[in-house]
Amino acid sequence: MKYALAAGQRVEASPDGRATCPTCNGEVIAKCGSYRIWHWAHRGMQDCDSWAEKETEWHRAWKNRFPADHQEVVLHDGQSGERHVADVRTSHGLVIEFQHSHLDPKERTERESFYGNMLWVVDGTRLKGDYPRFLKGIDRHRPIINGHFLLAFPEECLPKIWLESSVPVIFDFRGVDASESSDHLKNVLWCLLPGRAEGNAVLVGMSPEQFVSVAPSRAQLIQVMETLANISQVLRELRAQQRYWSLPLPPGGRPLRRPSPRFWDFGSAVRLSNRMRHPRCKSMPKHIHQVPDQ
Numbered sequence: 001m002k003y004a005l006a007a008g009q010r011v012e013a014s015p016d017g018r019a020t021c022p023t024c025n026g027e028v029i030a031k032c033g034s035y036r037i038w039h040w041a042h043r044g045m046q047d048c049d050s051w052a053e054k055e056t057e058w059h060r061a062w063k064n065r066f067p068a069d070h071q072e073v074v075l076h077d078g079q080s081g082e083r084h085v086a087d088v089r090t091s092h093g094l095v096i097e098f099q100h101s102h103l104d105p106k107e108r109t110e111r112e113s114f115y116g117n118m119l120w121v122v123d124g125t126r127l128k129g130d131y132p133r134f135l136k137g138i139d140r141h142r143p144i145i146n147g148h149f150l151l152a153f154p155e156e157c158l159p160k161i162w163l164e165s166s167v168p169v170i171f172d173f174r175g176v177d178a179s180e181s182s183d184h185l186k187n188v189l190w191c192l193l194p195g196r197a198e199g200n201a202v203l204v205g206m207s208p209e210q211f212v213s214v215a216p217s218r219a220q221l222i223q224v225m226e227t228l229a230n231i232s233q234v235l236r237e238l239r240a241q242q243r244y245w246s247l248p249l250p251p252g253g254r255p256l257r258r259p260s261p262r263f264w265d266f267g268s269a270v271r272l273s274n275r276m277r278h279p280r281c282k283s284m285p286k287h288i289h290q291v292p293d294q
């Protein structure tokens, strides 16, 4: 942990420092070696928070981008008596957990239900294959609306464990290296929204600076329900438009009445129709194939 209590103050570890744990009041000892980042550890090394993990440089660097009083906030469930330390909790009640290590899906679900209003930031550099797979997957899809991407096959692009998360999951593929990468896709944080829009996973791209400046100012980083509803609407309108064009001409060959102007004005839907094709699928993506003929 980064902070412990000494004389009622939150203090960082310094050589020979002694303090108490803000969660359990147990004694903690300063660990100030050259191998790991300086931190406080419980005597006997067993942390009182069963979810605590060895803090990496990446983890600490992310926490440091938020105000000190938003970092390491102890949360207590009055009913179960459970206590856990949120990496970051903003004054609007949004919990941000930075996840470097592998996480069991069961524990992921437990943490999501304990923190409620939360999002994950995942270290996308831990496993060598994650970024190449992401690149391959994202390459098949184009942005559709303001930096939103649709993934018809998210499992081809992102680590499985995060696909069913009930909260937004942000992938950080740049890792601890804070310098700008020549690979512009690495400089972007990719946020997978929970839920699906007409069967598609939705990824939202944002810069780390945007994330750090916006996250503390809102109860939710992204209005998930609203975003999914808007995208679903675009997809439905597109489908209706395609259905119209696939109707056979009536006897005599006179074209049908033009569809309502709404479809013609819907720029995004038209752009979408040009861009949504999955390269392995010469015609339209699956969910559009599934439209019943009338």
Ligand SMILES: [Zn+2]
Pocket: 021, 022, 023, 024, 025, 026, 042, 047, 048, 049
């Ligand atoms: Zn403790």
